[in-house]
Amino acid sequence: MKSATAIIIGAGHCGLAMSNHLTARSIDHVVIERGEVANSWRTERWDSLRLLTPNWQTRLPGYAYAGSDPHGFMAVTEVVQFVQRYAEHSRAPVVTGTRVTRVRQRDGGYELSTSEGSWRCRKLVIASGACNVASVPSVSAALPAGVTSLSLLQYKNPALLPQGGVMIVGASASGVQLAREIRASGRRVVLCVGEHVRMPRTYRGHDIQWWMNAIGAMNVRYDALDDIQRARHLPSPQLIGSPDHATIDLNSLRKSDVELVGRLVGLGGGKAQFSGSLANCCALADLKMNRLLAGIDEWVEENGLTKDFPAAERYEPTDVGPEARLSLDLAEAEIDTVIWATGYRPDYSWLDVPVLDRKGRIQHDGGVVSAPGMYVMGLPFMRRRKSSFIDGAGDDAADLAAHLDHSLASVAA
């Protein structure tokens, strides 16, 4: 049986950032990867996807974007290259083509069964990602036969869709991006909108991510919040990383004739039913956006920088019209495809250690899992607001590597 002091599962940006910090601390380790480096990015994303964060923010410990377009947004192929180059640059000890099938506690450490034999380790870092499985609500089982049902892991581009209209369930980043490109392909698009987070792409002359960074929002720690669970379950903001830095919101989608309806709350007899809460979901998002913008304006003023930026502005409230429909006969409306843009969740089916709560979420304190010597990375607001961003991996890896190193040292002493 092969062994290492520490094993990192997953050679994405999180696993590689952790590997970098363990190497710096001379802790022997391997990174076990089911496919190739950046596997999820290679195989499980739609064609047009770009990062929601600008290139300058695409940085990992000891490595950063160095191209000519710091304010642009990387396409998926560029992200794959970036992560691949980082793996080479940091000489990460990656074992590719090795799928972990089971993890058990053994002798105060862990035993991993993999497609290529077993491994033992004292410390385990789960960096296998937060988006392994597309969350599809159970109501999807009631879709009429003949309607194609696609998850976010299956959708690639509009040309591959069946002929007719498309109902997209969910209006977070992925839902609004898909609505935009599928509508542009000439299809009828119905977008089911529940709670969402609205944000302008650019505000007062800078990208919204630049502002979030500048005002310190990205570095807010998980233990500084009243209700961390709520922060961890916030939907992704309605942003798109496009070369023209376009803002995408429900108003712009509605202007391009995307039909907005409330949250999907029922499917039966070929009919979809929508919640009457659409207006309030939009009111909540508008208020929340304005609080963020007010926070930015306050920061500018407090720092005496008013002259350095264009004037503050506020955006049109979301206008969903007076008569959002409450039901839709899918056949009558010629909806041939339903896309479930209802989020992702991690896959822990291989994790045979009692660390999951009743909802299947891994229990952790800022990435330190409840089982001894186990760590997790890359989950939403895991340690900081930026934990699920590429730019968040470095600081989280530094903290968790220090914790891991310390716990090794205390056993040795």
Place this chain on the structure above:
Amino acid sequence: MKTSNNTAAVENGVNVDALLGAREALEKAPEAAQFKWRASCEWLHGTHSRSTIGKFFGLGTEQSRDTTFAVEADHPKIFASEDHAPTPVELVLSGLASCLTAGVAAVAQRRGIQLHSVKATLEADMDIQGILGIDDDVRNGFGAIRVHFNIRADASEDDIKALVAQSQKRSAVFDIVTNPTNVFVSVN
């Protein structure tokens, strides 16, 4: 205009600490969060009826209360009724208003906002061709409900709007009227 994060400084009559404590306890014991609400209703005469509301189930056990409440309903005289009490659909509006208003008070307390007055005015559209069976394409229930809140509080306009939005987000009756519910009716 001022806002305060000091919940001790405001008094809206909502025990937020108790509610937060209950939330924390029920997060650890979700089975105790399973409640059953009940009402029984007796026909009096014509369209006049009386509901009694008393015991409910919650926190893992039958709960009783000091009073058994009675709520009557009837229809107005233009429906050839005797107008002893509000119509059931008006009671639905009252239920929605009360639920949202209670929510505003609770959220305000939690956010440290002192309320001075909260008044909700509701109006619902109904095309009674539905209930009279004149046109099958017309639904029986409301076409739309409009709620207007008039709130005086020590807070900015946006903070007051946020109270009302959050109240809708966490309201049981708002959910009941905006989303479908399976209803099972049995006889004898």
